[in-house]
Amino acid sequence: MNELLIIRNLTVKFYTYDGVVQALDNLDLDIKQEETFGLVGETGCGKTLTALSILRLISPPGRIESGSICFNIDDGDEPIDLLAIGEEEIRAIRGSKISMIFQEPSSALNPVYTIGDQVSEVILLHRRQELVNKAIETITALLAGRNSLVNILANPMRLAERSLYQKIAQNPHSLWPRIVGRIPIMRRLLQRLKDEAKKMAISMLKEVEIPDSERVAQQYPHQLSGGMEQRAVIAMALACSPSFLIADEPTTSLDVTIQDQILELLRRLKSERESSVLYITHDLGVAAQICDRIGVMYAGSLCEIARVDDLYANPLHPYTKALLAAVPKPGEEPHAIGGTVPDPLNLPSGCRFHPRCSRAIGMCREHVPPMHELASGHFIACHNYQGETGGSSC
Numbered sequence: 340m341n342e343l344l345i346i347r348n349l350t351v352k353f354y355t356y357d358g359v360v361q362a363l364d365n366l367d368l369d370i371k372q373e374e375t376f377g378l379v380g381e382t383g384c385g386k387t388l389t390a391l392s393i394l395r396l397i398s399p400p401g402r403i404e405s406g407s408i409c410f411n412i413d414d415g416d417e418p419i420d421l422l423a424i425g426e427e428e429i430r431a432i433r434g435s436k437i438s439m440i441f442q443e444p445s446s447a448l449n450p451v452y453t454i455g456d457q458v459s460e461v462i463l464l465h466r467r468q469e470l471v472n473k474a475i476e477t478i479t480a481l482l483a484g485r486n487s488l489v490n491i492l493a494n495p496m497r498l499a500e501r502s503l504y505q506k507i508a509q510n511p512h513s514l515w516p517r518i519v520g521r522i523p524i525m526r527r528l529l530q531r532l533k534d535e536a537k538k539m540a541i542s543m544l545k546e547v548e549i550p551d552s553e554r555v556a557q558q559y560p561h562q563l564s565g566g567m568e569q570r571a572v573i574a575m576a577l578a579c580s581p582s583f584l585i586a587d588e589p590t591t592s593l594d595v596t597i598q599d600q601i602l603e604l605l606r607r608l609k610s611e612r613e614s615s616v617l618y619i620t621h622d623l624g625v626a627a628q629i630c631d632r633i634g635v636m637y638a639g640s641l642c643e644i645a646r647v648d649d650l651y652a653n654p655l656h657p658y659t660k661a662l663l664a665a666v667p668k669p670g671e672e673p674h675a676i677g678g679t680v681p682d683p684l685n686l687p688s689g690c691r692f693h694p695r696c697s698r699a700i701g702m703c704r705e706h707v708p709p710m711h712e713l714a715s716g717h718f719i720a721c722h723n724y725q726g727e728t729g730g731s732s733c
């Protein structure tokens with residue numbers, strides 16, 4: 340399997356009044372094509388920041404200090420470094436090639452627009468060429484229809500409309516249709532594009548299993564339940580068939596039954612669309628249900644990466660073991676992880692986990708353990724597991 344995304348030495352800092360927060364520290368991460376990679380760890384370990392860095396959405400006082408994020412847009416093309424491209428290029432990639440679903444669906448939806456309008460807007464923005472072609476096809480079919488009196492009277496208008504769309508098809512993202520569209524008669528001519536986007540939005544809502552999607556398309560976010568809102572957000576995220584979907588705790592605010600339905604939906608959509616997913620969660624049970632591989636994060640870097648079955652059957656890193664022991668199991672007392680996550684303004688030296696680790700040895704306090712591949716596909720950063728350092732640069 341080829342890599343879709345290769346992150347190397349990603350370092351993110353926040354320059355606050357209290358000091359410099361080292362939020363991500365030389366993070367290395369690879370995500371393969373068509374896999375679901377889970378990022379797990381306690382609160383504040385840097386999961387969301389990893390996702391925001393990929394989309395270049397870290398805002399001040401945060402800053403991406405160094406590193407590279409190589410993204411394979413198309414199998415045939417050279418990967419591009421998302422941290423090195425211009426603002427316009429990254430904006431074109433956001434939403435079309437890489438989409439993100441956030442934890443709180445209500446924060447991703449605009450309360451003053453209907454669900455249908457919001458999904459259509461994404462389609463209008465990113466799938467213009469397809470929409471214009473559909474509009475031309477529809478008008479051509481109408482022109483070829485029966486020569487009834489209504490058709491004969493409407494045909495000159497349709498011919499004008501088709502030639503307008505043929506012109507737009509040469510450069511679907513040019514600004515002039517939007518400017519000309521402000522003139523009332525032209526607005527009527529360009530309405531077909533919006534109608535086509537609405538139709539596609541409704542079929543997208545059907546695809547995420549929203550019942551009675553025509554009616555839901557006309558509703559506002561506050562009229563939907565949490566589960567339905569999250570389905571609408573998923574529809575928006577998938578409206579442009581991205582090759583990479585980031586889901587940041589998408590089920591945390593939902594009750595357990597709805598959570599299972601959303602997980603099942605994501606699993607189905609991912610396999611149908613052959614896309615890759617970065618699934619962020621602090622719930623190891625959820626990660627086990629949906630992920631192919633898992634990366635365990637602690638204080639801004641990864642400490643263990645393995646295939647899901649391997650990680651659960653044979654966890655190696657003391658932090659992974661502690662996380663798994665803390666998962667509640669029927670008939671067993673969960674073992675809370677001793678100590679607390681370190682203060683990001685004052686991180687411990689050496690291995691960031693050493694103040695909480697029962698297996699810490701002398702060198703743990705001084706040296707950051709490098710990540711290495713201990714067994715095929717099983718990577719670990721811990722001084723108690725020696726090995727060669729690995730990882731290729733992108």
Ligand SMILES: Nc1ncnc2c1ncn2[C@@H]1O[C@H](COP(=O)(O)OP(=O)(O)OP(=O)(O)O)[C@@H](O)[C@H]1O
Pocket residue numbers: 353355360362380381382383384385386387388389400401621683
């Ligand atoms: N705006 C900010 N200002 C200062 N520090 C920040 C800011 N945003 C994030 N951080 C730092 O980055 C760390 C990682 O944040 P991040 O949101 O990625 O954590 P997370 O793993 O997603 O946690 P959670 O599970 O709670 O969502 C935080 O602990 C915090 O120290």
Ligand code: SF4
Pocket residue numbers: 656657658690691692693694696697698699700703708720721722723
């Ligand atoms: S490097 Fe040392 S402190 Fe860190 S997890 Fe391994 S044994 Fe524990």
Ligand SMILES: [Mg+2]
Pocket residue numbers: 386387388587
């Ligand atoms: Mg988060």
